[in-house]
Amino acid sequence: MSQITQLLKYQQKDAELLAIEQEVAGSEARKKYVQTKNFIKKASEKLDQLEGKSQELLLLMERLNNKYAEITDVLKDFENLDELVNSGADISFYQRNAAQIADSIKALKADIANLTTAAKETAEEYQALKKKVIAAQKQYPVAQAEYQEYNNSKKAAASAITAELEEIAKDIDENIMRKYQAKRSERIFPIICAIKADRCPKCGMELSIAGKEIVASGKGVECENCHRILYLEK
Numbered sequence: 001m002s003q004i005t006q007l008l009k010y011q012q013k014d015a016e017l018l019a020i021e022q023e024v025a026g027s028e029a030r031k032k033y034v035q036t037k038n039f040i041k042k043a044s045e046k047l048d049q050l051e052g053k054s055q056e057l058l059l060l061m062e063r064l065n066n067k068y069a070e071i072t073d074v075l076k077d078f079e080n081l082d083e084l085v086n087s088g089a090d091i092s093f094y095q096r097n098a099a100q101i102a103d104s105i106k107a108l109k110a111d112i113a114n115l116t117t118a119a120k121e122t123a124e125e126y127q128a129l130k131k132k133v134i135a136a137q138k139q140y141p142v143a144q145a146e147y148q149e150y151n152n153s154k155k156a157a158a159s160a161i162t163a164e165l166e167e168i169a170k171d172i173d174e175n176i177m178r179k180y181q182a183k184r185s186e187r188i189f190p191i192i193c194a195i196k197a198d199r200c201p202k203c204g205m206e207l208s209i210a211g212k213e214i215v216a217s218g219k220g221v222e223c224e225n226c227h228r229i230l231y232l233e234k
């Protein structure tokens with residue numbers, strides 16, 4: 001049996017294995033498992049971000065507390081206002097000062113309100129996400145086991161095909177087989193194709209003169225463009 005015929009036989013069987021692999025890759029069980037895994041990873045990162053944000057908010061709160069303390073200090077001057085005014089202090093200075101303090105308090109109140117809203121929102125977002133993460137963490141081992149179980153259910157069929165493939169490969173040149181496997185891992189399939197009107201049937205590249213001679217002699221030649229193995233159907 002020629003190498004090409006043997007390779008075609010191999011490829012035909014290999015297509016069955018590929019179908020199983022694709023079925024597993026596209027299965028609901030795998031989708032659910034991968035989704036749960038990705039969600040936990042992303043959500044954990046988001047939780048870290050929210051923790052960082054709450055730290056920032058605490059720092060801002062500290063700053064507002066300091067501002068409050070400063071204003072309280074200034075207000076202490078007003079405790080003895082009677083005496084100060086009686087001893088000839090300029091009342092208009094204290095009036096201006098009082099107006100400034102009132103403005104500062106107003107601004108402080110607005111800052112506190114904004115900060116309270118931000119803190120509340122951050123806490124709510126954190127709590128909601130945390131709940132989802134806990135649920136996903138419970139779901140994860142279930143999804144993992146279901147995917148594993150699904151995988152195992154396909155294993156017997158895949159092993160039987162692999163054994164047949166190994167048997168067929170015994171009659172194929174090792175170098176050719178290595179090339180075939182390399183292409184398969186690059187997700188090229190089918191790998192062996194019959195030329196149509198001197199062209200690769202998959203990408204349309206025309207064979208070189210040397211290439212045409214090789215296929216005419218019954219051997220395979222690599223497509224210069226998509227690197228499939230091309231042969232002449234007899």
Ligand SMILES: [Zn+2]
Nearest residue numbers: 200203223226
């Ligand atoms: Zn091609």
